[in-house]
Amino acid sequence: RTILLLNGPNLNLLGTREPDIYGRDTLADVEQLARETAEELGFELKALQSNHEGVLLDAIHEARGTAAGIVINPGAFTHTSIALADAISGVSLPAIEVHISNVHQREAFRHHSYISPVASSIIIGAGVNGYKLAVQQLAHLISG
Ligand code: DQA
Numbered sequence: 001r002t003i004l005l006l007n008g009p010n011l012n013l014l015g016t017r018e019p020d021i022y023g024r025d026t027l028a029d030v031e032q033l034a035r036e037t038a039e040e041l042g043f044e045l046k047a048l049q050s051n052h053e054g055v056l057l058d059a060i061h062e063a064r065g066t067a068a069g070i071v072i073n074p075g076a077f078t079h080t081s082i083a084l085a086d087a088i089s090g091v092s093l094p095a096i097e098v099h100i101s102n103v104h105q106r107e108a109f110r111h112h113s114y115i116s117p118v119a120s121s122i123i124i125g126a127g128v129n130g131y132k133l134a135v136q137q138l139a140h141l142i143s144g
Contacts, residue, residue, distance in 0.1 A: 001042075003138055004067040005034050005131070006056055007049040008075030014100075014128075021101050025128045034071065034131045041139040043068070053077055053084065060087040068142045069094040069120075071134040078103075078113045085114040094120045094141050096134040100127055 007027065010017060015026035025033075031047040038045040046067065048059050056077070063070055070093055077084055078099070088095045095118065102125030103110040116122055121137050123130040 001142070002044045002046055002067045003034075003038050003135060004059065004063045004070045005031065005045055005047040005135075006059060006070060006072040006074075007047075008056060008073060008077045009051045011073060011075055012049050012051065021106075023100065023127055030128050030131050033128065034135050037132045037135040038139065041136070041143075043135075043139055045135070053081060057083060057087045060084070060091055060093075063093055064091040067093065069096070069138045071096045071098060071131065071138055072115070073098045073100070073131075074115055078115050079109055080114070082114055085118050088115065088118045094138060096120055096138050097122045098130045098134045099124045100130060101125060 012027055014022055014030060015024055027049055035045040050056050060070065072095055074081065074084055097115045097119040120141060123133050126133055
């Protein structure tokens with residue numbers, strides 16, 4: 001069974017992007033951590049990063065029938081995208097929302113998430129380890 005890991009805009013820059021906020025781990029490191037965690041728990045991981053909202057929407061649609069659940073860091077689309085929220089509810093797959101930084105310690109515009117109401121769980125401010133926690137929680141949810 002497959003877990004889909006989606007990373008949204010600018011997360012391809014992880015490692016060099018505002019390291020004080022997001023740390024020094026790269027997107028490849030994050031995907032490897034998530035893959036190792038998934039495989040230890042008997043799942044396969046499919047990972048995709050995109051800077052394009054429509055590509056993320058298509059990936060969520062394609063997950064129906066091919067994945068058991070989704071781990072998603074929607075990046076700034078968290079705060080803007082009704083379409084991503086609609087896609088997640090539309091496919092009826094469990095989704096765990098991840099934010100590397102504690103968005104609630106940051107600018108007010110990061111405090112609202114369109115994704116949170118459709119997420120099964122939300123992991124915020126745990127750094128890149130949040131991806132590991134998210135995969136563990138999703139595996140727990142879909143195995144139980
Ligand atoms: C983020 C937080 C968002 O506000 C920001 O736009 C990102 C990354 C995080 O992982 O902390 O791109 O989702």
